[in-house]
Amino acid sequence: MDFLDIPTVLKASALFNGMAALAWLTLAQLLRIAPRAGRLMAAAHLARVVSQGCGDCMAGWPLPLRQALSEFALLACVLLLLLAVRRMLRSRQRPRDIAWIGGVGGVALGAGLISGVALAPPLVSAAAVAALGSMAVREMWRGIGDRLSRPVAIGITLPFAALALMALVHGAELLLVPGWEARIREDQLPSAARAVLWFVVTAAITLSLIALMIWRLIMRIQHLMHRDPLTLALNRRAFAQALADAQAQLQRGRGFALVMMDIDHFKQVNDQHGHPAGDAALQHCVRVWQAGLRDVDRLGRLGGEEFCALLPLAVPDDLAAPAAVAERLRASLAAQPLDWQGTALRLTASFGVALPAVGDGQGEVGMARADAELYRAKADGRNRVCVATHLDGRTAPP
Ligand SMILES: Nc1nc2c(ncn2[C@@H]2O[C@H](COP(=O)(O)OP(=O)(O)OP(=O)(O)O)[C@@H](O)[C@H]2O)c(=O)[nH]1
Numbered sequence: 001m002d003f004l005d006i007p008t009v010l011k012a013s014a015l016f017n018g019m020a021a022l023a024w025l026t027l028a029q030l031l032r033i034a035p036r037a038g039r040l041m042a043a044a045h046l047a048r049v050v051s052q053g054c055g056d057c058m059a060g061w062p063l064p065l066r067q068a069l070s071e072f073a074l075l076a077c078v079l080l081l082l083l084a085v086r087r088m089l090r091s092r093q094r095p096r097d098i099a100w101i102g103g104v105g106g107v108a109l110g111a112g113l114i115s116g117v118a119l120a121p122p123l124v125s126a127a128a129v130a131a132l133g134s135m136a137v138r139e140m141w142r143g144i145g146d147r148l149s150r151p152v153a154i155g156i157t158l159p160f161a162a163l164a165l166m167a168l169v170h171g172a173e174l175l176l177v178p179g180w181e182a183r184i185r186e187d188q189l190p191s192a193a194r195a196v197l198w199f200v201v202t203a204a205i206t207l208s209l210i211a212l213m214i215w216r217l218i219m220r221i222q223h224l225m226h227r228d229p230l231t232l233a234l235n236r237r238a239f240a241q242a243l244a245d246a247q248a249q250l251q252r253g254r255g256f257a258l259v260m261m262d263i264d265h266f267k268q269v270n271d272q273h274g275h276p277a278g279d280a281a282l283q284h285c286v287r288v289w290q291a292g293l294r295d296v297d298r299l300g301r302l303g304g305e306e307f308c309a310l311l312p313l314a315v316p317d318d319l320a321a322p323a324a325v326a327e328r329l330r331a332s333l334a335a336q337p338l339d340w341q342g343t344a345l346r347l348t349a350s351f352g353v354a355l356p357a358v359g360d361g362q363g364e365v366g367m368a369r370a371d372a373e374l375y376r377a378k379a380d381g382r383n384r385v386c387v388a389t390h391l392d393g394r395t396a397p398p
Pocket residue numbers: 230262263264265266267268270274275276277278279282303304305378382
């Protein structure tokens with residue numbers, strides 16, 4: 001690479017990392033987009049600048065000081081990067097493992113620098129970067145592997161795999177290729193090709209994190225579009241879409257049931273305890289019901305205190321299964337009063353269960369039948385489940 005000299009590459013890399021840190025800070029502080037992950041990424045980029053000797057602004061500094069700063073900054077950079085990945089993926093994993101690797105790596109680095117064995121610090125750094133890089137690959141894959149298309153997930157994960165691999169290869173060459181110790185002692189710069197490769201990997205990692213952030217934003221927007229803001233159940237429009245999709249599946253033999261539910265005497269909660277208590281009651285009911293439903297079930301808020309659950313069925317015509325689910329939901333709500341400012345508010349709800357009709361594009365027939373059963377449950381005294389008596393919803397609506 002005759003057209004590129006190493007100091008130029010290092011300066012370009014320092015400039016890129018400085019600007020990337022500024023961009024992440026702007027996103028985090030001014031726009032409040034992924035603020036914690038953004039701050040961690042900004043710190044990681046600044047650590048990267050230090051690890052590369054800030055372009056060549058440390059040129060006049062004593063070699064041991066430069067080496068110590070560079071190795072510790074590289075370790076810090078990769079630690080911060082992994083923390084940022086976890087924040088971006090909203091991982092609940094505690095950072096204890098990262099703290100351990102950071103602590104052990106830091107002590108080993110310190111010992112290596114003090115020992116005067118020239119190969120020790122870069123070897124420790126390479127091992128730590130390889131370990132942290134592979135952790136990032138594993139976590140990235142766990143977080144997005146089955147939520148994004150395969151090529152996109154591979155593309156986003158690849159730079160972290162490249163980081164781990166390059167650190168491994170560097171560790172191996174330190175051990176196996178003669179002459180490295182002398183090069184480190186004489187403070188020889190890496191080749192231009194090597195410097196460019198590291199620069200490209202750093203830039204690719206930044207792009208991966210940006211892609212992750214955009215994906216998170218899209219997920220957030222979709223969440224806001226599809227969810228009722230108070231209870232986080234599906235909103236009416238999203239539920240209608242889920243129902244239309246389920247109706248389409250019904251043609252292919254995949255059955256489902258509708259469970260319409262309505263909180264009993266909800267107006268009294270508002271009237272006696274105030275609107276905030278009513279809001280808390282709605283949230284409480286959804287919490288209790290969601291806990292009793294499976295991941296494949298969809299719970300939607302149709303409006304006010306009326307909800308509907310769509311339950312995919314293993315056996316298409318089996319009304320007994322959704323009836324049992326509705327009974328369980330009824331019983332669990334009745335058994336778990338809401339604690340409202342020290343007062344136990346006993347809440348109950350009425351349920352109507354029905355099967356959908358084939359060929360009913362938007363599912364209106366099934367909804368009407370479940371609604372009729374709900375009406376019956378209210379009329380029969382509330383806090384009960386009523387199930388459509390005519391089981392064959394496919395051919396003859398009642
Ligand atoms: N706090 C709160 N109240 C709401 C919300 N949406 C609707 N409501 C109230 O829900 C109440 C519904 O009352 P009704 O339709 O009379 O039903 P109910 O009192 O539950 O009586 P039954 O259904 O017959 O048992 C009304 O007072 C609405 O103002 C909301 O988002 N928050």
